[in-house]
Amino acid sequence: MTISLDPFFAATADSFLGDFHPSIQTALQTHYYDKTHGRTAEWDQALAALPQTTLSNVDFSQPRVTLALPDGGPSNIDQQQLQNQLMAFKPWRKGPWHYLGIDIDTEWRSDWKWQRIQPHISNLQGRNILDIGTGNGYFLYQMLGAGANMAIGIDPTRIFLYQFHCAQRLLPPNGAHLLPLRSEHLPAFAAFDTVFCLGVLYHRRSPIDHIQELMSYLRPGGELVLETLVVPGDEYTILVPEDRYAKMANVWFLPSPAALENLLRRAGFKDVRTVDVNKTSINEQQATKWMTFHSLEQFLDPNDPELTAEGYPAPRRATLIATKP
Ligand SMILES: C[S@@+](CC[C@H](N)C(=O)[O-])C[C@H]1O[C@@H](n2cnc3c(N)ncnc32)[C@H](O)[C@@H]1O
Secondary structure (H helix, E strand, O other): OOOOOOOHHHHHHOOOOHHHHHHHHHHHHHHHHOOOOOOOHHHHHHHHOOOOEEEEEEEEOOOOOOOOOOOOOOOOOHHHHHHHHOOOOOOOOOOOOOOOEEEEEOOHHHHHHHHHHHHHHOOOOOEEEEEEOEEEHHHHHHHOOOEEEOOEEEOOHHHHHHHHHHHHHHOOOEEEEOOOHHHOOOOOOOEEEEEEEEHHHHOOOOOHHHHHHHHHHHEEEEEEEEEEEOOOOOOOOOOOOOOOEEEOOOOOOOOOOOOOOHHHEEEOEEEEEEEEEEOOOOOOOOOOOEEOOOOHHEEEEEEEEEEEOOEEEEOOOEEEEEEOO
């Protein structure tokens, strides 16, 4: 068994996504259903063991995604047992969450990222949104909280799909869906109002192809919100790490904000602008009991927090916004 994506197809049959169902089904068959993960049985069991209740009137506008019983209290749910059950889905990287009495303090304060981005983007009211590299879907709920009609997350990492379904199983049908695919597997929808791509570009070997993929999902006039690691410098500055960057093996491409703006314009976007640049702090990304591996503090030079362990500029992230003509 594994998590069924049938609810996504039922919920979107009458939307513009209906035309794309056959190609999404084919991609899911190849990259999801035919490729079960070794821990599927363990995770299926842990998911089924979670409390079964349906919450109503959930307010998604809280920085901590809050899934609480109406009186706010932990009711008769054994809190220690519930905490142990949720720990089965470690590492919890993106959050924070409140889950039936348990606070899940994740590696990342994703709410801080959202607070930096949200003031600069178009009003999400009624918009159809695609979030590439959504992780466990934390931001999908922020998007619904900001009024989005539909928020579709794309992420191939299986454990994050399970974390998303820990939340979904408590909720009535809603506009958030997570498809366990890579962006390369998606059709050119040319229909989404906003495409988010947060923290993914540096993982891609071919950044211009990736930017063109992102463009292909948007309707004309639609908005791209792109957040990625950058380095200080001018429009000629791009760092390609020789090997690891901040101990990550899969980092290929770190432009300066000005170089990234150029790339977006060259790819055909208009109204390109950098709206935020932020040096990541060890308070925003740190180990917690929900993510016990090394985190940012261990990825930096112990003698100089301005540098990574490899001697590159320490992580800073830029958010750029652009419009598809
Ligand atoms: C650094 S995390 C960023 C998560 C979240 N967007 C955020 O900003 O906090 C990168 C995510 O991108 C996903 N990812 C990597 N390559 C991808 C691809 N080609 N298509 C979609 N998601 C991808 C990974 O599984 C991971 O969850």
